[in-house]
Amino acid sequence: MAEPNELPLVTPPGQNGASAHPRESVTPRESERRYAQIIGWGYAIPEKVITNHDLEQIVDTTDEWIRSRTGIEERRVAADPKETTATLAIDAARRALEVADVHPSKLDLIICSSSSPEYIFPSTASVVQDAIGAENAGAFDLSAACSGFVYALSMARGHILAGDAEYVLVLGAETLSRIVDWTDRNTCVLFGDGAGAVLIAASPVPGGILACELGSDGSGAELLMVPAGGSAMPASLETVSSGNHFIKMDGKAVFRFAVRVMADATRAVLDKAGLDIDSLDLVIPHQANIRIVQNSVLKQLRIPEEKVFINLQKYGNTSTASIPIALCEAIEAGKVKPGNNLVFVGFGGGLTWAACAVHWSVPTDRPTTDWWKSTRRQAGYQAAAARSMWRRAVRWVYQVWPDDPEGKPIPDGEPVKEPVKEPEIQQNGVLRRDE
Numbered sequence: 001m002a003e004p005n006e007l008p009l010v011t012p013p014g015q016n017g018a019s020a021h022p023r024e025s026v027t028p029r030e031s032e033r034r035y036a037q038i039i040g041w042g043y044a045i046p047e048k049v050i051t052n053h054d055l056e057q058i059v060d061t062t063d064e065w066i067r068s069r070t071g072i073e074e075r076r077v078a079a080d081p082k083e084t085t086a087t088l089a090i091d092a093a094r095r096a097l098e099v100a101d102v103h104p105s106k107l108d109l110i111i112c113s114s115s116s117p118e119y120i121f122p123s124t125a126s127v128v129q130d131a132i133g134a135e136n137a138g139a140f141d142l143s144a145a146c147s148g149f150v151y152a153l154s155m156a157r158g159h160i161l162a163g164d165a166e167y168v169l170v171l172g173a174e175t176l177s178r179i180v181d182w183t184d185r186n187t188c189v190l191f192g193d194g195a196g197a198v199l200i201a202a203s204p205v206p207g208g209i210l211a212c213e214l215g216s217d218g219s220g221a222e223l224l225m226v227p228a229g230g231s232a233m234p235a236s237l238e239t240v241s242s243g244n245h246f247i248k249m250d251g252k253a254v255f256r257f258a259v260r261v262m263a264d265a266t267r268a269v270l271d272k273a274g275l276d277i278d279s280l281d282l283v284i285p286h287q288a289n290i291r292i293v294q295n296s297v298l299k300q301l302r303i304p305e306e307k308v309f310i311n312l313q314k315y316g317n318t319s320t321a322s323i324p325i326a327l328c329e330a331i332e333a334g335k336v337k338p339g340n341n342l343v344f345v346g347f348g349g350g351l352t353w354a355a356c357a358v359h360w361s362v363p364t365d366r367p368t369t370d371w372w373k374s375t376r377r378q379a380g381y382q383a384a385a386a387r388s389m390w391r392r393a394v395r396w397v398y399q400v401w402p403d404d405p406e407g408k409p410i411p412d413g414e415p416v417k418e419p420v421k422e423p424e425i426q427q428n429g430v431l432r433r434d435e
């Protein structure tokens with residue numbers, strides 16, 4: 001089977017008179033390849049900081065234990081009830097679009113990875129779609145726990161290489177503080193809240209997301225899970241009183257698994273991308289525990305410390321948001337430059353693991369804030385909010401309206417006519433409509 005990037009390709013946006021948006025026109029051309037480039041990035045974190053010393057007041061722990069066993073010093077928590085997974089994701093999404101200077105109407109797809117989504121359904125991605133006014137975008141959530149962001153990058157790349165999308169917004173967003181048991185010292189010291197976003201675009205420039213490696217082992221499902229609230233254990237007074245809506249984890253088992261798969265997945269993705277460890281410029285691992293990174297990426301792969309980006313001391317484990325937040329901070333710190341080879345590698349509940357290799361191809365200096373553009377962007381978001389309210393109002397009117405809003409009013413007592421069904425006949429074993 002042909003490698004994805006050997007597939008017949010489509011004229012890249014803006015070339016040969018073709019439109020940058022697929023709904024207008026894109027001309028297939030065999031000679032040009034498509035690449036999935038990261039062109040925008042942004043993150044959002046709650047203001048409230050909870051330090052290890054604060055946790056000493058809540059559970060039987062010490063700053064020394066948390067630092068030495070995990071590397072974490074503090075984490076952010078969405079203390080304001082109005083701050084949710086979606087609001088963090090929306091902020092991160094807006095920043096990513098701003099960096100890329102892409103209008104939300106250009107988005108074809110929004111993928112949001114989360115283990116603490118806004119609702120079981122609808123998807124957090126749909127909430128983001130509405131808030132940013134991405135009127136042409138499909139939207140869905142992806143569940144792969146802490147590996148989710150890398151899974152979502154893989155989905156985005158697939159859509160772009162297949163020619164199904166020109167712009168895909170990928171989000172990793174969590175408010176784990178809402179599903180953490182604040183009386184369980186085994187878990188509450190580890191997790192934090194935050195969101196990160198990247199905008200992936202189809203491009204003729206070689207590079208971008210080169211390869212992805214995804215894996216799972218469902219036999220380890222119960223090692224890291226939220227047991228209640230799904231179909232296996234629906235919400236009830238009992239599930240709430242027994243604390244089954246909180247994260248449960250066998251830390252030691254997850255630790256052992258993580259050390260193994262982080263190294264294996266990194267090797268596998270480098271192999272797929274045709275890169276070797278020496279050609280790597282930066283590894284951005286899932287920010288769960290500094291000891292996991294030391295035992296896998298540093299010791300097993302012998303990647304030097306300066307090539308591994310760590311910010312878990314500030315945010316704790318933000319699950320699927322940890323890699324995109326770390327990417328944004330690595331960019332801010334000047335550690336990502338055009339021409340660099342990066343690997344993102346994560347692991348988590350499922351059990352799952354995922355890695356992706358990226359050849360960074362776009363400048364990383366943020367555009368200077370342009371007053372006019374920023375005002376226009378804000379106006380666009382106000383318009384999106386107004387449009388959403390208008391649609392809700394129209395739906396409300398249809399709900400309270402006494403007549404069928406789609407057709408003619410049905411007078412009381414008149415029987416509703418069923419539409420006449422065309423008969424279907426079988427011919428040569430195939431059902432078809434009789435025309």
Ligand code: UT7
Pocket residue numbers: 060061062065066069070146185186189224249250251252253254255258288289317319347348349
């Ligand atoms: O995104 C994926 C999410 N999950 C992970 O990344 C988890 C991976 N696992 C880990 O990071 C580590 O296993 C932990 C940080 C969770 C725990 O570290 P550990 O070195 O494996 O500690 P442990 O579970 O073996 O516990 C050692 C001791 C125990 O006491 P005893 O039995 O030796 O008396 C625990 O009860 O430390 C105790 N302990 C604590 N003590 C103070 C556990 N949590 C705490 C705590 N403060 N917060």
